[in-house]
Amino acid sequence: MTTSETRSLLRHVLGISAAALAAHPEQRLNATQLERFNALVTRRRAGEPMAYLTGKREFYSRDFVVSPAVLIPRPETELLVEIGLSHAGKRVLDLGTGSGCVAITLALELKQARVTAVDYSAAALAVARDNGRRLGATVDFRESHWFSAVDGPFDLIVANPPYIAEGDRHLSDLHFEPSSALTSGADGLDAIRQIIAEAPPYLASGGWLFLEHGYDQAVAVRELLKAAHFSSIEQHQDMAGIVRVSGGCLFSNNEYGKSRIGIIRNLSVTTQVGVNLPPLQGEGWGGDGVLRGILPPIPLPTSPLKGEE
Numbered sequence: 001m002t003t004s005e006t007r008s009l010l011r012h013v014l015g016i017s018a019a020a021l022a023a024h025p026e027q028r029l030n031a032t033q034l035e036r037f038n039a040l041v042t043r044r045r046a047g048e049p050m051a052y053l054t055g056k057r058e059f060y061s062r063d064f065v066v067s068p069a070v071l072i073p074r075p076e077t078e079l080l081v082e083i084g085l086s087h088a089g090k091r092v093l094d095l096g097t098g099s100g101c102v103a104i105t106l107a108l109e110l111k112q113a114r115v116t117a118v119d120y121s122a123a124a125l126a127v128a129r130d131n132g133r134r135l136g137a138t139v140d141f142r143e144s145h146w147f148s149a150v151d152g153p154f155d156l157i158v159a160n161p162p163y164i165a166e167g168d169r170h171l172s173d174l175h176f177e178p179s180s181a182l183t184s185g186a187d188g189l190d191a192i193r194q195i196i197a198e199a200p201p202y203l204a205s206g207g208w209l210f211l212e213h214g215y216d217q218a219v220a221v222r223e224l225l226k227a228a229h230f231s232s233i234e235q236h237q238d239m240a241g242i243v244r245v246s247g248g249c250l251f252s253n254n255e256y257g258k259s260r261i262g263i264i265r266n267l268s269v270t271t272q273v274g275v276n277l278p279p280l281q282g283e284g285w286g287g288d289g290v291l292r293g294i295l296p297p298i299p300l301p302t303s304p305l306k307g308e309e
């Protein structure tokens with residue numbers, strides 16, 4: 001246990017700021033406070049994360065309440081928020097919201113957006129709603145197993161789903177957190193496979209899906225996105241240089257026809273990779289209105305189509 005952790009627990013028990021503790025180091029703990037402090041130190045020594053001991057964690061410069069019902073917000077998930085902010089449209093969905101940190105941050109940063117957030121854990125949703133209230137965010141929180149209780153369409157869908165493989169050696173360090181928020185099948189990709197497969201009917205044409213995933217899942221997630229006919233596939237590195245967030249854009253048959261002129265007129269070729277769109281003559285479209293096959297690259301919008309309602 002580090003000195004800084006000891007100080008944090010002291011501040012937590014005393015209910016004072018770092019500055020107040022520094023200004024009054026002579027303060028004494030009363031019997032109740034001492035008992036609480038000792039209990040917290042024991043839990044910390046047993047490996048419990050600081051966020052569960054203090055009941056909060058900072059994410060995107062805001063304090064979120066956390067409990068063992070939710071995954072502790074991670075700095076790498078701020079990348080998912082950044083990408084969401086740069087690809088957002090009016091209707092946003094966060095899948096597996098947990099503490100609500102992604103949905104609430106998007107709602108607070110994107111004043112025009114309507115944000116829906118789902119989790120299938122009622123206990124997690126209670127934490128998320130509490131955070132939404134405390135931080136003054138308007139988010140439609142719903143109990144839903146992925147898409148089961150949402151309607152759509154959405155211009156942006158984001159998710160930090162469970163993605164650790166069952167039996168992964170990192171799990172032993174994470175056993176205080178809900179395993180349903182961490183693990184997902186033998187290769188860790190079950191949730192991601194399901195989300196990518198089920199997302200298309202819930203996306204507006206030109207809408208984006210972005211997922212956080214594990215350090216070694218970039219290729220698998222890209223292939224899943226391609227197989228589900230996403231185009232403009234983007235893969236983003238976290239601060240450690242690891243590809244952490246992948247996503248793509250989906251066009252439906254009809255909307256693609258409408259949007260094509262806009263694409264050609266307004267947009268320059270950007271750094272996007274894996275742009276797969278059909279030739280002008282409608283080849284490559286499935287009967288269900290979804291892109292099929294590998295098609296010649298043309299420039300694509302970097303943000304969802306505007307003006308869709």
Ligand code: GLN
Nearest residue numbers: 160161162163164181182
């Ligand atoms: N990023 C977390 C970790 O590796 C896992 C979060 C998740 O499974 N969504 O500790």
